[in-house]
Amino acid sequence: MVRSDARENRVRILAAAREAFAEDGGTSMNQIAQRAGVGAGTLYRNFPTREALLLAVYQDEVDRIVAAVPGLLAAHPPLEALRRWTADLVEAMRRKHGLGDALSPGAHQAITERTYGPVVAAIAELLDAGKKDGSIRDDADPGDFLQLSGALWRAAPGPDDRSPRMLALILDGLSARPR
Numbered sequence: 001m002v003r004s005d006a007r008e009n010r011v012r013i014l015a016a017a018r019e020a021f022a023e024d025g026g027t028s029m030n031q032i033a034q035r036a037g038v039g040a041g042t043l044y045r046n047f048p049t050r051e052a053l054l055l056a057v058y059q060d061e062v063d064r065i066v067a068a069v070p071g072l073l074a075a076h077p078p079l080e081a082l083r084r085w086t087a088d089l090v091e092a093m094r095r096k097h098g099l100g101d102a103l104s105p106g107a108h109q110a111i112t113e114r115t116y117g118p119v120v121a122a123i124a125e126l127l128d129a130g131k132k133d134g135s136i137r138d139d140a141d142p143g144d145f146l147q148l149s150g151a152l153w154r155a156a157p158g159p160d161d162r163s164p165r166m167l168a169l170i171l172d173g174l175s176a177r178p179r
Contacts, residue, residue: 009036012037013033014056017054030153051104054107055111056154058115062115065119066122081126082123082136084124084132085122089119089153094157120143126147131165135175136176145170149167
């Protein structure tokens, strides 16, 4: 059983690290502890290495994205829910790639293995909702969608960001057509 103050410290550390790494991937552990309002000992008890902290930030982000699916489906038609969810995934993946230099190849492999299944399951839930209401093709595959969407987070962000247009093309290809 984790004490409430320990849980709160962990949440604050993750939030501070997420913000700090988004601003500067080279932020030190001490800077993150200061930003979170905790001592270095508290930080290192929760995250013994910088890599452990980076992995936790990424895992937390994936958990948030996966957990958003039911709410999106409750608020939007399946294709729109998939568009919004994918746009969020693209931003998270861009941040992950920005942190990539700080992770060892083994850490990259570990986080990919740990997050692939939940992400594919979230995509499957979105696609299945569209198949059920007839807006998404019956042959739409979550693994294919994930592979296609990989091009989106590799598109250069900024004013010339092509990812929204590319996503529109992918979603158009997923749309069910009358036969």
